[in-house]
Amino acid sequence: MSPETVVLKLGGSVVTEKDRPETVDTAALQRAVAAVAESDAALVVVHGGGSFGHHHADEHGVSTTTGTRDPEGALAIHDAMVELNRAVVEALQAAGVAALPVQPLSAAARDEGGALSLATEPVERLLDEGFVPVLHGDVIAHEGEGVTVLSGDELVVALAPAVDADRVGLCSTVPGVLDDAGSVVDRVDAFADVADAVGDSDATDVTGGMAGKVRALLALGVPAQIFGPDALGAFLAGEAPGTTIAGGPE
Numbered sequence: 001m002s003p004e005t006v007v008l009k010l011g012g013s014v015v016t017e018k019d020r021p022e023t024v025d026t027a028a029l030q031r032a033v034a035a036v037a038e039s040d041a042a043l044v045v046v047h048g049g050g051s052f053g054h055h056h057a058d059e060h061g062v063s064t065t066t067g068t069r070d071p072e073g074a075l076a077i078h079d080a081m082v083e084l085n086r087a088v089v090e091a092l093q094a095a096g097v098a099a100l101p102v103q104p105l106s107a108a109a110r111d112e113g114g115a116l117s118l119a120t121e122p123v124e125r126l127l128d129e130g131f132v133p134v135l136h137g138d139v140i141a142h143e144g145e146g147v148t149v150l151s152g153d154e155l156v157v158a159l160a161p162a163v164d165a166d167r168v169g170l171c172s173t174v175p176g177v178l179d180d181a182g183s184v185v186d187r188v189d190a191f192a193d194v195a196d197a198v199g200d201s202d203a204t205d206v207t208g209g210m211a212g213k214v215r216a217l218l219a220l221g222v223p224a225q226i227f228g229p230d231a232l233g234a235f236l237a238g239e240a241p242g243t244t245i246a247g248g249p250e
């Protein structure tokens with residue numbers, strides 16, 4: 001039987017110290033990498049910005065909808081993400097994972113309405129050839145705006161159908177989507193279920209924190225899990241920890 005295909009996002013808040021500019025959380029990254037190295041799945045890994053991308057994007061006033069035409073600002077955001085990507089890829093390779101970087105700036109764009117197009121063939125082919133493509137949130141060309149931020153959550157939504165993912169997981173610092181009382185919500189079928197509870201990130205974050213994540217995953221055709229770092233091994237072993245975001249048409 002061929003292994004299942006899994007799209008996994010490692011939250012920037014997991015692999016970096018989100019409140020300290022451009023700082024990798026080496027211990028957390030190592031724990032995540034160790035769990036990934038144990039997995040038999042055909043994996044596509046995506047990681048977020050954490051204290052690398054968000055801090056620069058915020059400084060240059062760039063979000064997923066508001067762009068910049070300042071090439072130096074755009075390069076500063078991109079370079080920070082490439083640096084984090086290199087740290088993730090090197091940590092994965094050191095653990096024996098056949099990781100290779102894929103940079104969205106050269107593979108994705110938005111139209112005037114913000115709709116994303118992503119060239120997924122390189123990712124599909126790398127996967128077929130036994131590699132683990134590692135993509136990252138980035139800046140991408142946006143019609144009428146210059147460049148805007150592309151979040152890792154959007155990448156997950158675009159990649160899952162392209163690679164015919166069996167499962168999708170978002171590993172963040174929280175154990176799942178939390179309700180008003182702070183308990184993990186088992187399942188979300190529509191944004192209205194959690195609209196009052198979900199909000200932005202606690203740290204500098206230009207892509208919408210948990211609210212953005214839930215909205216993005218609801219657009220997906222397969223169920224997705226949101227869970228914390230302690231549950232990464234369980235998710236990769238086939239369990240459904242944290243919150244299930246039901247996906248499919250709302």
Ligand SMILES: Nc1ncnc2c1ncn2[C@@H]1O[C@H](COP(=O)(O)OP(=O)(O)OP(=O)(O)O)[C@@H](O)[C@H]1O
Nearest residue numbers: 011012013048050172178197198199201202209210
């Ligand atoms: N109801 C909620 N349940 C859980 N987290 C919430 C909720 N409302 C807001 N949040 C915030 O959303 C954050 C998770 O989103 P965030 O974008 O920071 O995660 P990430 O994907 O791990 O990081 P990055 O965006 O850097 O990749 C939590 O740390 C918390 O601060």
Ligand SMILES: C=C(C)CCOP(=O)(O)O
Nearest residue numbers: 048049053137151152207
């Ligand atoms: C801030 C940048 C460049 C990437 C954001 O990706 P995210 O952390 O997945 O939302």
